[in-house]
Structures are given as C-alpha cells and as structure tokens.
Amino acid sequence: MRVPANWVARSLCAVCCFGLTALVAGCGGGDSEPSASPSPTVSPTPRPTPAATPTPAPTRARVTIAWPARTRVEAVSSALSARIVLTGAAPGGGDVTWTAERPAVIPNQQPSLDYTSNDVAVAGTPFLLTVTFYGDANQTGGVVAVAQANATVRADGTLDTTIATVGTIRSVSVVPNQTVAVGQTVPLAFSALDATGNVIAVRPGSARISIAIGADRIALDGESIRGVRPRDASVVVAIDQASSSATPVIVTSDAVLTANTTGLNLSLEKSFAVTTTVTGTGVSDTGVTYALVNPPANVAITPAGLLTVGKNEGTFQIVATSVYDTAKTLTIPVTVASKVVTAIINTPTPVRVGIGDKVAITATVSDPDGAPSDTSVTWAVIDPVTGRPITTAGTIDADGVYTAPTTAGTYRILATSRYDTRKTDFVNVSVVAGGVGVIIQ
Known part of the structure; x- marks a missing residue:
C-alpha cells in the first residue's frame, strides 16, 4: 500500500505574459461603386531575421523543497534529508551533486526552502535528475523514495521538471537508450508520472521490471540491469497499475579489433590475407565480417579476409565488424596503384x-x-x-x-x-x- 506524503521537490517557475495584437482591415459600404482601376499591389515589408538565441552560461542549479510535518509511518514524509544529482551536467562532464536537509523546526505551514548546488551545471541541455530521499539526516538511514526525470537547468538556475512525493501514478516512462557494459550492473532510470506529467517519487522495490526483447543480452537484479551480451534489448517497467512501453537499452562492451595491417598499398592484380582478432571482457565470439567501401572494379574480399584487386587503380576501405559486438569496427585504408x-x-x-x-x-x-x-x-x-x-x-x-x-x-x-x-x-x-x-x- 502506498502511503501518501507531502514532500514536494519542485523547480521554480517563471511566468511570462504576452499580448496579442489583432490587425483589423476596414471595408467600404455595400453601395459604393467599384473602382475602375485595380488596387496597386503592396509588397510585404520583409521581416528582420531574428538573432540566434545565445547558449546560456553554466549556472548553479536550484531546487525548492516543501517539507511536511514528520509522521510515524514509513513513507516519504518520514524523510529527513535528500541527495540531488544531475548526471553529467558539470561543464567538464561530471555529475553535479548537492544535498537537502529537513529543517529542525517545522511550523504549521509547510516551509519551502531553496537548495542550490555548490557547483555550476550546464544550462539549456537535458540531464538525468535523481532525487534520493533518506530516513535520517545527512543522507543516512534507509532510502525511503527515489525520483528520476530528465531535467533542464534554465539560465536562472531553476529546473523545468517538477518532482512530487505524493500523487496517483498514471503512467511510467523509462529513459530510452540507457547503456550498460557487459558484466556491469546499473540502476535502470525510470519515472512514475501523475495525470499532469509531474514525476512522483516511489519507494525502492515498487517497480516491476520485465525484459521485452533480449533476454540473452541483459539480466535483472531488482531495479537494476546487468549487461550479459551486446547489443540491443528492451524493458518494460510497471508500478501499481501503470506500465511503460517497451523501451530500448543498449549493452556495450570493451571489445577491441586488431588487424595484421593498418593500411595496404597494393599493386595491380595482387592479393592480401587480412586477419583480425577480437579481444575484450567476456568476448564469446571472435568472428568478424568484412565489407568494402567504395572499391574500384574487380575488387573482392572473402569471408575469411582474403582481399584480391584487379587492374583498376583507386582507394577504398575494408571495414571489419565484430560478430560479438556489431558496434565495434575496424577500418583499413587500401590503395591500389601499379608498381610495374x-x-x-x-x-x-x-x-x-x-x-x-x-x-x-x-x-x-x-x-x-x-x-x-x-x-x-x-x-x-x-x-x-x-x-x-x-x-x-x-x-x-x-x-x-x-x-x-x-x-x-x-x-x-x-x-x-x-x-x-x-x-x-x-x-x-x-x-x-x-x-x-x-x-x-
């Protein structure tokens, strides 16, 4: 049973007002005689090209949290602290992390407090926002709820995403194309949404994850996924009566392709046997496939890598692709020119x-x-x-x-x-x- 609570982490909003101007054209009376000569054509005044919107400078991100009265039940209203993470939002590519502590004294009305990151975050680009709620101060004790969403930092530091700790879950959204390396276990990022699209924090273990495609590529570990074999898989996340659509996840590997040549310069009607090895963690298939890119006439390569060229000169490429991980390729440049x-x-x-x-x-x-x-x-x-x-x-x-x-x-x-x-x-x-x-x- 979900126990509702009232802790809301929401972004500050800016309200913009604008006016609407209507252009009204007047017309003559119905008894007027039509003009003998046609009205002159009026050329429209060209509109100036709007200036490009400048990219906002990195700024300190700011979140507002409304703290409710503390209850005795095991729910998010029992939380005393939170950790806020914007994954990859630092200008150098790292995470921006800051914390929130519940005030020691709670008045009758809920206090709304701003919590601003010490480090600046890249503005204008969406990043994964994760708010983890803890039962004790200083981010200790048990985790009582987690909320995730893609969020963008505005130029003034506020976020464009609202996170609430109370509400009825109407839909579930999984962040698409999440990656997990072979042998690695990572939490699956997903969001529970209310009827208006606001993100609802949920207790750990509330989600039920199933594999839609690629049961031989990923494995489930609670609310985390483990990479088994490259490449594509998809998952479905269900919370209460709501569930997501099948959403792709990508299993990556550290496979490396190495060939017995870095480039070829062949004379006419010659051949060369290309051999390629595949190494890496957990590589179970060391095979490769070969393809030619823009070859001249009478050039061929066998599945085993035997390249033969004819009497047509030119440049082209051999592309070797790992069977184990099709995202891993090796390109070999080839030049065919007479050495006679x-x-x-x-x-x-x-x-x-x-x-x-x-x-x-x-x-x-x-x-x-x-x-x-x-x-x-x-x-x-x-x-x-x-x-x-x-x-x-x-x-x-x-x-x-x-x-x-x-x-x-x-x-x-x-x-x-x-x-x-x-x-x-x-x-x-x-x-x-x-x-x-x-x-x-």
Whole structure:
C-alpha cells in the first residue's frame, strides 16, 4: 500500500505574459461603386531575421523543497534529508551533486526552502535528475523514495521538471537508450508520472521490471540491469497499475579489433590475407565480417579476409565488424596503384657497331609485389625530340634486335610493357660511320 506524503521537490517557475495584437482591415459600404482601376499591389515589408538565441552560461542549479510535518509511518514524509544529482551536467562532464536537509523546526505551514548546488551545471541541455530521499539526516538511514526525470537547468538556475512525493501514478516512462557494459550492473532510470506529467517519487522495490526483447543480452537484479551480451534489448517497467512501453537499452562492451595491417598499398592484380582478432571482457565470439567501401572494379574480399584487386587503380576501405559486438569496427585504408617497372638492360656497354650493324636490346618488366602476369614488351624506334616513331632511324624486331640505319645519328629505342602500357623505358643509340659500331647509353 502506498502511503501518501507531502514532500514536494519542485523547480521554480517563471511566468511570462504576452499580448496579442489583432490587425483589423476596414471595408467600404455595400453601395459604393467599384473602382475602375485595380488596387496597386503592396509588397510585404520583409521581416528582420531574428538573432540566434545565445547558449546560456553554466549556472548553479536550484531546487525548492516543501517539507511536511514528520509522521510515524514509513513513507516519504518520514524523510529527513535528500541527495540531488544531475548526471553529467558539470561543464567538464561530471555529475553535479548537492544535498537537502529537513529543517529542525517545522511550523504549521509547510516551509519551502531553496537548495542550490555548490557547483555550476550546464544550462539549456537535458540531464538525468535523481532525487534520493533518506530516513535520517545527512543522507543516512534507509532510502525511503527515489525520483528520476530528465531535467533542464534554465539560465536562472531553476529546473523545468517538477518532482512530487505524493500523487496517483498514471503512467511510467523509462529513459530510452540507457547503456550498460557487459558484466556491469546499473540502476535502470525510470519515472512514475501523475495525470499532469509531474514525476512522483516511489519507494525502492515498487517497480516491476520485465525484459521485452533480449533476454540473452541483459539480466535483472531488482531495479537494476546487468549487461550479459551486446547489443540491443528492451524493458518494460510497471508500478501499481501503470506500465511503460517497451523501451530500448543498449549493452556495450570493451571489445577491441586488431588487424595484421593498418593500411595496404597494393599493386595491380595482387592479393592480401587480412586477419583480425577480437579481444575484450567476456568476448564469446571472435568472428568478424568484412565489407568494402567504395572499391574500384574487380575488387573482392572473402569471408575469411582474403582481399584480391584487379587492374583498376583507386582507394577504398575494408571495414571489419565484430560478430560479438556489431558496434565495434575496424577500418583499413587500401590503395591500389601499379608498381610495374620497365627497365632496359644491355651488356656489354658501350657497344660499337657500324652503320647497318645489329645489336640485341634487352628489357625486363617487374613488380616488387610479385611478377606481373605478362612480362613482355613492345619495341619502337622514336624521335628523341618528338617521341614519335620514325622509319629512317633503323628497325627493331619483336625480340629486341635493333638494326642500325645507313645514316649516322642519335636515335632512341622505346620499350613498353604489354601488362601496363604506361610503364616504359628507353635507350639512346648513336650510329656512327666507319664501322666503329653502336654505343648503348
């Protein structure tokens, strides 16, 4: 049986009044002749853009408590003190906590006393407000009631939420998306509301909590929840005849993903085996899934993490996601760019041959990430200045055998990789008369 009491912790209210101005347009008599010419169109006067509302500065939060006459019954009216907590409301991210003590002497009328925090709280942002009522002074003795609600500190320090210790509970609201870590037990934050939406303080143990979704992810411990396994679950809280809707709670973990690479720079048509480990408290499944983000064409990764790339260059990402906790991911940047090198080699050098003589030119095609699938080249004799093929500078066959022309001069032989036609190398040859040969430079 709930014993009503009259202790009310309420926020100060500011009453704003405003006037309403009505614009009335006059009209002519019914017998008036219509005007022969249309009325001119009047352009509306542009309204000035209102200035942005400045963010209130942090301020000391203030709560008013009405203390009733002390009774002998076990109810909130028997409380002698309270602890007030705004969770995370400090400018640095900590809690703002202060206390309230019942006066030693209670007159016939209920005294209303202000209790102001010593520390400033962030204004204009909602935080979880918890008021815990104790049976003895200085926040000692048994807890006789607890009230919770999301509350916002106004610029003047008052709160926008009213908390009462008496009333009929009409509805229950659970703070959505509360988090609990695997292996951790935390109180579930919920509010009992009267018909007007005011928060009613309730005795510990009054709430009945049930799991709507995720019985394998959370466990119940009185009015607290314990994290068992990530990720999403939902709960229902019932007090008296009122109950909440199914409200989500989130189980988090300290799982960490580590891969055998922090980034990849692969050449064309290469592969790499990505391995990822998952560690953390209570991790029961070390598996991961892989996905590619914005890859070029002909790129794939297997469920085991084997990445293969094609001949399309580009950058993309591999995202590894923990099966145990899908909120934990690891991103690996990948660049695909050709590392193919075409190089002309020739020995001995210099080689002297006369006009019309032959010389074999040798070229190699290599890749530091592994030999390309085609290491052959095409040959051409080009003009050293224009880079265009010329027919008067001798000839070179598919095997790289160059036949010098009958005209002395300096010519250029170009080798081009068939695998990656952007990769070339050249050698200049000097053809001289008199049978002294060709010099390979």
